Amino acid sequence: GCVTGSEFKVRWAADGEEIVTLDGVARSLTEQDGVVADGSDLPIGIAGVMGGVSTEISESTSTVALEMAWWNPAAIAKTSRRLGLRSEASARFERGTDPEIIDMAMQRFCELLGPEAFLSPGIIDTKGHLPAGDKIKVRVSRVNGILGTDLDQKDILRILDPIGFKGESVDQDIDVKVPSFRPDTSSEIDVIEEIARIYGYERIVKTVPKSKTFGSLTLKQSDCRLIRTTMVGLGLDEAMPIPFLAPGELENAGLESDGIKVANPLVAEESIMRSSLRPGLLKTLAYNESHRLTGLRLFELGHVYRQPDKFQALPDEREQLVSILAGSEAGEIVKIWSALADALGFDDYELLTDSPPGFHATRTSRIEVQGVTVGFLGEIDPSVLSLFEVNERVACLEVDID
Numbered sequence: 001g002c003v004t005g006s007e008f009k010v011r012w013a014a015d016g017e018e019i020v021t022l023d024g025v026a027r028s029l030t031e032q033d034g035v036v037a038d039g040s041d042l043p044i045g046i047a048g049v050m051g052g053v054s055t056e057i058s059e060s061t062s063t064v065a066l067e068m069a070w071w072n073p074a075a076i077a078k079t080s081r082r083l084g085l086r087s088e089a090s091a092r093f094e095r096g097t098d099p100e101i102i103d104m105a106m107q108r109f110c111e112l113l114g115p116e117a118f119l120s121p122g123i124i125d126t127k128g129h130l131p132a133g134d135k136i137k138v139r140v141s142r143v144n145g146i147l148g149t150d151l152d153q154k155d156i157l158r159i160l161d162p163i164g165f166k167g168e169s170v171d172q173d174i175d176v177k178v179p180s181f182r183p184d185t186s187s188e189i190d191v192i193e194e195i196a197r198i199y200g201y202e203r204i205v206k207t208v209p210k211s212k213t214f215g216s217l218t219l220k221q222s223d224c225r226l227i228r229t230t231m232v233g234l235g236l237d238e239a240m241p242i243p244f245l246a247p248g249e250l251e252n253a254g255l256e257s258d259g260i261k262v263a264n265p266l267v268a269e270e271s272i273m274r275s276s277l278r279p280g281l282l283k284t285l286a287y288n289e290s291h292r293l294t295g296l297r298l299f300e301l302g303h304v305y306r307q308p309d310k311f312q313a314l315p316d317e318r319e320q321l322v323s324i325l326a327g328s329e330a331g332e333i334v335k336i337w338s339a340l341a342d343a344l345g346f347d348d349y350e351l352l353t354d355s356p357p358g359f360h361a362t363r364t365s366r367i368e369v370q371g372v373t374v375g376f377l378g379e380i381d382p383s384v385l386s387l388f389e390v391n392e393r394v395a396c397l398e399v400d401i402d
Contacts, residue, residue, distance in 0.1 A: 003055055005039010008067055010047060010128070019043045021050045021085070033079045036067065048076040048093040049085055068106055070099035070130065073183075096183035099130050135175040138167070138191050146192050148207045149199070159198045165191065220319075223344065224401070227301060227321060230343040234336055236297045236323060241280030243303065244270035252387040253279040254358025260305050260315050273305040273315070277322035278358060278396065282380070282388040285326055294392055295327035301401070319401040324380075330395035333377050337367065337397050351377070358384055359396070367399070375399035 013029035020026045027046070029035065034047030038055075045051040048071035057064065070093075077094035080086060106123075140153055151159075156174055157167045164179035178185045185191060196204065217225070228238065244262065246269040251257045255276055265271035274280060277300045288296055299321065306316040325333050334351075341349055346369050354366035356376050364378025380394040 003038045003044060003065060004042065007039045008065075008124075009037040009039075009041065010069075010126075011035060011037060013043065017043060019046060020053045021046065022053055022056060023050070023085075024053065027083055027085070030082070032075075033082075034071070034075060046079065046083075046085075047071055049080055049083070049090045050087045066106065066109060068102050068109075070097055070102065072129075098181040100180040135168075135177050136185075136188055136191055137170075138174045138176050138188050140172055140174065142188065143192050143195055146189070147196055147199070147204055149204065151195075151199070156195060159195050160191070163194065163198060165194065220401075224301060224319075226343055227340065227401075230340055231299045231301075231323065231336075234297075234339055236299045236336075239281060239284050239298045239300050240302070241277075241284055241300065242270065243274050243280075243305070245272045245274050245279055246270070247272060249279045249283070250275060252384065253282060254381055254384050255279075256357070258307050260307060275304050275306045276398075277302055277304060277320050278324075278380075278398065279388075281322055281324050282384070282390060282394075285324065285392075285394065286388045286390050289326075289390060289392065295329055297323075297325050297329055299323035321375075321397070321399040321401055323397040325395045326390075326392045330379065330393045333395035333397050337377050340397075340399075349374075 011034070012031055013033045013035045015029075015031050017029045017035075018026055019029065019035065029043075029046070035043040036045040036047055036051075038044050042054070043052060044055045048069070073094045073096045076090055080090040080094060138156070140151065140156065143149070143156060144151060153169045153172075153174055157169070160167050160176060164181070165185075166177045166179075167174045168177075176191050178191075185194070232238065244265070245259065248257075250259050250272065253276065255278070259272040259275050262271050262273065281298055281300055284298060285296060288294075300323075301321050302319070303317050304320050306318070308315050323333070323336055325331075325336070341347075348370060350368045351365040352368060353364075354376065355361045355364055356366070358381055359376060360379040360381050364376060366373055367375045367377060375398045377397045378395065380396050385391070385394055
C-alpha cells in the first residue's frame, strides 16, 4: 500500500464512510469517528485505533513516513467501543498519553533505525487541541488538615519537585502545575495524595477524629439488646435460621401464602422471603428432634418481609421476636412473656382470648399493651406440627418489636 499525495490530514469521518482496517475488516464510520487521511482525502487509518490496509507496510516497502500523535482519550474510547475494535493503540490512547513525549519518542525511533537507514530531514509539527496545563491550587492548611501533618510551603515544594510537579508559592497556598504524564491528577485531593505518598504513610501520626458528639445506641437497639439478654437469662437459646423459605412452608405454618418471591434464588428451597419467624424455628425444632434433641427452648429476633402497601416501593420490613418452648417446657410460655414484659416496663398489658392462624384454636391469647395488639402467645396447632414433623407439644410467643 502507499500514501497518495505528500500530506496527512486529520479530520472527522463522513457519515457512512468506509475503511478496511489492518485486520481485513471493512468498517463503516460516523461523524464522531476521527480518521487520518492522505493527500487525496481518502482515509488511511482510524485515528488512535487502527491503520488502514491501503497503507500497510509490505516486503516491497522502501519508504516509510512516521506519524506520531496525541489523541483525545474520550474520543478514542467511544470509537473503539462503537466499532467493537480493541487494539494496542486504542488501549494506550484511551487511558491518556503524554503529549510532551512525542519529540522524545520520535528521536528514539530514529535511533532504533540505525545508521544504515536513510533519514529524510524535516519535521511537520501541527498542534491541535491539546489538554490545557492548568494549575491546581493546593492549600497548605488543607494538606495538613487531611494528613494530620505540620508541613509548610517549602516542605511541600520539596516533596513535589522530584516527581515533576512544579509549584509556586502564592500567599499561604501553592499553585501546582501537573506534569503532562500524569493525566490522572486533576484536583487538589489528587495532589495531596501524591504528597502523602512521597512523605511516607508510615510517618503520618495516627489521630482520633474530633467529634462534638459521642456514639450511642438508639432506643430500639437498646431494647433489642435488653430482649436478647432477658431471653438468654430465662434459659433460652438464640437461633438464627436463614431468612428464606421453601414454597409451601408459610402455608404449612398456617400463614398466608403471599410471601415475596426471590428473583434469583440459589435453590428452590430458598426462594421465598419469610413473612414470619415461626416456620424457620419449627424447621429447627424438627431437625433437632430428628437427631433426638427434644425439649428445646429457642428464640429468634430478626426481620420479616411482607408485601408492600399500595404506595410503598420496597417490601414492608419489620422486626419480630418469636420464642418456642417444646415438650414439657411448653407450659412456661406465659412466664416467659411476663418476665419479658417486666424487663421492658410493660405494666398494663392484657391477655385476651384469640385464635390467630397457625395457633391452637382454644389455647391462644392476644397480647395487648395500652390497647394495642403487639403479639400472640399460645400453643401451635397440632396440624401445623404434623406438617413440620414435630411430635412434641409446642408453645409459641410472637411479638412485633416495631
